[in-house]
Amino acid sequence: MRHIELEKLRELQRNPSNIRNICILAHVDHGKTTLADSLIASNGIISNRLAGKLRYMDSLKEEQIRGITMKSSSISLFFNMDEREFLVNLIDSPGHVDFSSEVSTAVRLCDGALVVVDVVEGVCPQTHVVLRQAWLEHIRPCLVLNKIDRLITELKLTPSEAHVQIQKVLEQVNAVTGSLFSSKVLEENTDKESNCKSSEREGPLNTLYDWSAGFEEMDDSSLYFSPDQGNVVFASALDGWGFCVEHFARLYAQKTGVKMEVLRKTLWGDFYLDPKAKKMMKGAQAKGKKPVFVQLVLENVWALYDAIINRRDKDKVEKMVASQGLKIPTRDMKHADPKVVLSSICSQWLPLAHAVLSMVCSKLPSPLEINVERVERLLCPHLRRFESLPIETQALKESFLACRSEGSDVPVIVFVSKQFAVDVKSLPQNQPRPLTQDELSQRKEQAKRRHADRLARKRSTSKDRAESSSPAREPGLLTGHGEDVNMEQPGSTDTGDEDPAQCFIAFARVYSGTVKRGQRLYVMGPKYNPVNGVQLPESYALPECPTGMNHLRLCVLDDLFLLMGRELEVLEEVPAGNVLGIGGLEEHVLKSATLSSTAACPPFLPLNLEVLPIVRVAVEPTHPSQMAQLVRGMRLLNQADSCVEVLIQESGEHVLVTAGEVHLQRCLDDLRQRFAKIEIDVSAPIIPFRETIIRRPKVDMVNEDMGSQNLFAIQRRRGAKTEGRLSEDIRVEGDGLVTVTTPGKECTVSVRALPLPEGVPHLLEESVELIRSIEQFNSTLHESQDVSSTQELPENTLDAIRNFKRDLEDRFQGMKWKNAVSQICSFGPRRCGPNLLLNRVEGYTRPSVWQCIENIRCSAGTYRDYDNSIVSGFQLATLAGPICEEPMRGVCFSLERWETRGVQTVRSVSEGIAEVKLASLPSGDEQQSDTDSECGRSTAKEGGSVAGSERSDEGIRSDRYGSCSGQLISTMKDACRFAFQMKPQRMMAAMYTCEIQATADVLGKVYAVLSRREGRVICEEMRQGSAVFSIRASLPVAESFGFAEEIRKRTSGLASPQLVFSHWEVVTSDPYWVPTTEEEYLHFGEKADSETQAKKYVMAVRKRKGLLVEEQVVEHAEKQRTHARKK
């Protein structure tokens, strides 16, 4: 079986130049795990015959049942290439979109990647994603064009047709890489252009901007996949064969006499073989000749398949085997199953593992070749420049690049990308190990002695008792343990059940230094700032964790493991450049972390998780008494899964947020069986919605033009709807301006809600990081009295902010939005969301949010009193909208008036009739007179209103600062909510895009399922050379549960969709719609009880949240009774 000793692998770990850390990336089901099987079989860990069937890396039960990989796992392999011995740390990753985060964890630890593409399906959505991830992490990819056997047996293509298909797929993959490359060059050029003035940039700078400049300078030759460069393997992982063109070049160099170098360059491409001249000629396509690749390579493969699978021509097969000089065991040759014969021949003729591993070892970089750019990016927290880090931190770059393990001054740097749970019982130290000769003989001695003792005792005691006691002692004898062990056994299993029985192993890589068992290292929290760390005395000495240091802890590496797929091997130490497992970090690390022996090390750049968790469910134990187990289980689950989120909501519910349905299923199974080990009840998925407003629609529900009369009807309805909640302090004007006064009458605010122009919400969501930095900068400015003390943002962040501002300005066009960008006070909710608050108060020039990119700096004094309350009110309003308390999206609140009165007004309790005023006064009217005349209240005013930037009365501020500030928050919140309600409100549904591949005969069924679930087909195209249609559709998340299952059932498993969250979309129907026009009455009836989609969503959310639901009840129950009696 396994023919590589652990000792050998340990020895190889010490030579980083011969280590390759690689991962296998691909779209789901393109054959990653099958490929890994072949590579594992080459090390004798599994048998060749089982390779491709076992899927060794899918060690979880669910993975085997579902047939998809759900987590990334690593295995260390040995490979001997031209007398050089290599250690390949291979990580298999999942391709299903729900587990994309696992790909991120794998990619971070690697230097290279094998990108697998199914030649029939071509480039699929996840292929794009994984190529992008590899690109972002700066790791070098190689390509495996897999499932070539499908072209032969399934599609029945000729070698020439197959050649065209393979070429097309290769072009597709290169197109994706090309677009990644060009976007990077353009980005860098823009950077250069904006940094023209800063002298820090190296190299000559063009004053004239030239688009092509970057492309010429950058070397992209090694970027593309090209068989003649040796970075492409053609394979069938299932049948166990694969080759590079080099293999055939070597073969034909001997046979044809053409030089090997020439063959390698010409085997792939538009060349043909001139048999007379024995030369390779260019222009096969133009001259209608057979390309060399078809003639010398594909036709041979096709012939073999034909002979074995189609014709079952044993003689021909034997001849072919003999001509290649292969030695196939007769047992295999005579096997009834042609697939066995085929894989037996192919694995000798074109061994897949050899082709792939030689490509890996010759084309992919070793840890020594880690690129400078990657190191700087890893060490640099987001939006910081490497040069701005402390000198000690910058010096770490050298350690990274050198990847040294020895030396007292070499710092240890380790990155943990995730943690995974394993059974404590399965840990190597808890497993029985084979006994050594000495131990065996010792045990024999002991057994003999015990046996003699027992015989002696038997003789002395009565016969009966001796007989009854002997069976109980027998097992003790067999296992070689004494009687004590037998006594202990039941007890130990009991504690095993009570025990957590799960422990965490960190999936990590050593970037510098050597880690040792029992070593103490610092754990850098994500917010740790190395600036504080460098001031520590004796940074390498690792004393007790310094007190008062935030985000820095100390941990002990209890155990080190070599990851061998399903197994672990104990290691004493691991040198730089290796992937390893670390035990005993669960107390210190949540999901990912940076460990180091020096406090100067910054936390690494956070993992770039491609998917956002979106599907949420509430869970509770079936037996309420088991709450504690559930809480513990959820905590463990959170630690074990890089993408899951675990929350406790205000309502006390325990909520699990996952990336998709499959992920959810897996998390729930894990919770039930591994972490909580209790029965749990799961709620229906909680689907996120957003609330928004739109421009007034021009047509009604029956597509009739809306007249002014209709408009009035809507307004009246709105008025009636909100009347119950209005108090005397609220006034509404015809154009949607809402004025609200605080209960204490100190402040009055007027707010108008406007829908944001198209594209703005998306831009705001995309720029969350920038907005956070802007807000952070402004809040430090706001708080500090001394403006000069604030820290400046780095230059590239400032550039990004400038671009962001410019983009916003471009989108805010028209008179309505004049100066809007400079009037922004805040983004919300949570100060970084897709809604805006504008300050349009006359006479109050609020310090701009753009202060970081402007030269003007304003300190706390320049803000008006209670400015914070206004912003907080806006934040609260946007966090939960009035339709069903879901967050708002795409709403702009414009604060148009804000008045602070001098003295508190006295209010007579008896008078206070709620009244809504519609369209009677222009918005510019004097606030004070409105209030008086409209509400008809007697109010005693002293001092009158103090508008604009004038400051309020000192006395009031000192007396009522606390309560007024609070009141203003809720007043502002109400004002925003009412302003929102004055506009046509809509729900926004989260949308998935799904790609479905289906054959023509099941296309109709796919469409039927899509339309029943409110899905919309975006595009549909037929894949060239096959009868497969590729459909892209968008589908509301709310309708997606069970969708994949339904599609699979209806199409008998022929189509399976991948759902990826794409965007938010406005649900066109009005949730509050009631018929108003004659046509609508005619069409929908007086009660209009046919529920709109939006209303359905709103009701579901409100019901879930325990809010007021206007449900239709049976009005005339007796009628039904009569009806029943008649029957």
Ligand SMILES: Nc1nc2c(ncn2[C@@H]2O[C@H](COP(=O)(O)OP(=O)(O)OP(=O)(O)O)[C@@H](O)[C@H]2O)c(=O)[nH]1
């Ligand atoms: N015909 C053919 N089928 C293959 C080949 N390689 C893999 N398969 C099949 O494709 C299916 C998926 O293979 P896996 O290896 O599990 O794919 P994967 O990429 O690991 O899938 P995920 O991990 O779920 O993303 C299995 O049924 C394999 O038998 C191949 O070369 N030819």
Ligand SMILES: [Mg+2]
């Ligand atoms: Mg897999």
